Each structure stands twice: as C-alpha cells, then as structure tokens.
Amino acid sequence: MLLSDDANAIAAAERSAAAGASASEVLGRLRETLPLDAFGLLMIGLPRTDLPALSALLPHMASEETQRNFTGAAGVPLLGQTVGFVRTLAYNYASLSNRSLKDAKILDYGCGYGRITRAMYYYTDPANIWAVDPWDYAIDLCKEVGLLGNLAQSDYLPQSLPAPEGGIDVMFAFSVFTHTSRSATDAALAAMRRHIAEDGLLAITIRAPEYWRADPAYAETAQIHEKAHAEQGFAYVPHPRETVAGEATYGDTSISLDFLKQNYPDWEVAGLDWSLVDLHQRYVFLRPV
Ligand SMILES: C[S@@+](CC[C@H](N)C(=O)[O-])C[C@H]1O[C@@H](n2cnc3c(N)ncnc32)[C@H](O)[C@@H]1O
Numbered sequence: 001m002l003l004s005d006d007a008n009a010i011a012a013a014e015r016s017a018a019a020g021a022s023a024s025e026v027l028g029r030l031r032e033t034l035p036l037d038a039f040g041l042l043m044i045g046l047p048r049t050d051l052p053a054l055s056a057l058l059p060h061m062a063s064e065e066t067q068r069n070f071t072g073a074a075g076v077p078l079l080g081q082t083v084g085f086v087r088t089l090a091y092n093y094a095s096l097s098n099r100s101l102k103d104a105k106i107l108d109y110g111c112g113y114g115r116i117t118r119a120m121y122y123y124t125d126p127a128n129i130w131a132v133d134p135w136d137y138a139i140d141l142c143k144e145v146g147l148l149g150n151l152a153q154s155d156y157l158p159q160s161l162p163a164p165e166g167g168i169d170v171m172f173a174f175s176v177f178t179h180t181s182r183s184a185t186d187a188a189l190a191a192m193r194r195h196i197a198e199d200g201l202l203a204i205t206i207r208a209p210e211y212w213r214a215d216p217a218y219a220e221t222a223q224i225h226e227k228a229h230a231e232q233g234f235a236y237v238p239h240p241r242e243t244v245a246g247e248a249t250y251g252d253t254s255i256s257l258d259f260l261k262q263n264y265p266d267w268e269v270a271g272l273d274w275s276l277v278d279l280h281q282r283y284v285f286l287r288p289v
Helices: 004-018 023-033 036-045 052-057 064-071 075-097 115-120 136-144 182-195 222-232 257-263
Strands: 106-109 129-133 150-153 168-173 196-206 234-238 251-255 267-275 278-288
Touching: 004 023, 004 036, 004 052, 023 036, 023 052, 036 075, 036 115, 064 075, 064 115, 075 115, 075 168, 075 196, 075 267, 075 278, 106 115, 106 182, 115 129, 129 136, 136 150, 168 182, 182 196, 182 234, 196 251, 222 234, 257 267, 257 278
Parallel strands: 106 129, 106 168, 129 150, 168 196
Antiparallel strands: 196 278, 234 251, 267 278
C-alpha cells in the first residue's frame, strides 16, 4: 500500500524511536517526511510487530468494532473520509484565517475514540491538542490505547470546556451536531465560543434535510422531520438513551444554515463544504464574531 519512499521514512522514524527519541520528536520527523495519507495509514495500522519502537510511543488504533460503532465505517475507507475532512479543514483555515495548521492549538470536540485527533498529529504537537468528549467510555477508549494530547471528559450540556479559555486556534466537531439536541447544541456552541482565539476557526458538521429520507430508520417518518426542518430550521429525534437534565441530548439532527445564522450571532458562517464520500456531513466553518 505504501510507496517505498514512505516505507523508508517510517523505517527511519522507527530507528530514531528505538534510539530513544520522544513521541514529539518522532512525530516531528514523520510530519516532515510523509504525505498526509501515508501518515494516516501508519496511524491506523499501529501497533505493528515490525515497528516495535513506534508502536510503544504512538497510540494504537481503535478496534474495527469500535470504529464501526462510532463512525459507521472502518480501516482505509474511513481513513479516506478522515483525510478528506482534514484537507478541507487545512484549506479553509489557510484561506479564511491566512494561517496554517502547523503548530496550531487544536480542540477536537466530541472526539470519540480519537479518529481525527490522531490525524491532527500531522500538523501540531500533541501538547497543542485538546480532545474532549462527554462520554466516559470514549475517553477511557482514548486512554487505553495511549492517545496523545490533553484528553478530558466534558459535559453533555457544557458551560465551559477542559481547555484554555480564548486560546484555541482551531476547533472542530465532526458528526456531533448531526446528533445533538437543541439545548446540547446551544450549550456547546456557547462554550466553544469562550475558548476560541479571536482569529480562530471552528469547523462543525451538520445534516441537510435530505438526511431524513436517506436514513432507512426514518422511512416512515421522514416527512414529519422534513417539515420540522423547513419550519424551524432544526429537526431532532432523540435516541433512547440516558437523559441529562431531564432531556435525551443525543439522537439524529438536521440544522439549516439560516438557523445557525439566526440563533448563534456570536458565530459567523465563513465557509461551507461537503465531500462526495459522505453527503450527510455538511462542513460549516464558523468564525467568532
Ligand atoms: C458519531 S461520534 C463522532 C466521534 C468523532 N468526532 C469522529 O468523527 O470520529 C459522536 C460523538 O459525540 C459525542 N457526544 C455525544 N453528545 C455530545 C455532546 N452533547 N457534546 C459533545 N459530544 C457529544 C459522543 O460521545 C461521540 O463520541
């Protein structure tokens, strides 16, 4: 799968890890010598018996079952989705903020098992990364496999986040606001606003109303949710799960752009994108106002 140049770069990183280099040093070296996709392939393939030193320093990938449970896909096809999002994040940050992700302070909101957190090591040192999720199981999964960075459990209805205030350059929430209730969405966007740098960028994904007809789970009820979306700009169906403050905060959600513009005046919609690999994750880039 890898080109020989990439395999040579990984072998050199393995030798430096075996000689005592730190995870930061090894990641710095890999960043300089590998393309993003090759870096991603390495990250999703760990641990590897032929790379014992790198496997001891860098996080092991989540099991295939965990990947499918959180993200509906696994392995290389999922990596294709991950790098697709990461490239558009890097492009939009450069284009909208005139800065690169290199050495940026980054927050992964609703990080799950750390799928996209791992890809961020391609741009910045783990010390500059905050990965938060309100589900203790998700944070435990991250810790068990040695995910690097500042990992912490957040609240389902957060007032603030376990991260520095006002200092985060780039935040993203992938496949989070596609699931959150109105109050969880409101709380998260308000909390993130407190932590973002004045010239920072937040990338979120939302679902368009077409989602309801595309998901067989809503074959019988799609019209009702489309109507709610058309009338209110926000449609939400809770999953049967534990409640927080009397409310099921997680389910399936579609949100219109007008809803974002009208209800969150301290954020400005600065850019939009989507990828052919998953039409139902519409990327929205928000700047603090
Ligand atoms: C579909 S998974 C996506 C995980 C990860 N962002 C990814 O794309 O690989 C949704 C994640 O959102 C988390 N989550 C649920 N409710 C949340 C809330 N109110 N705020 C933030 N995250 C939440 C879940 O625990 C879960 O890890």
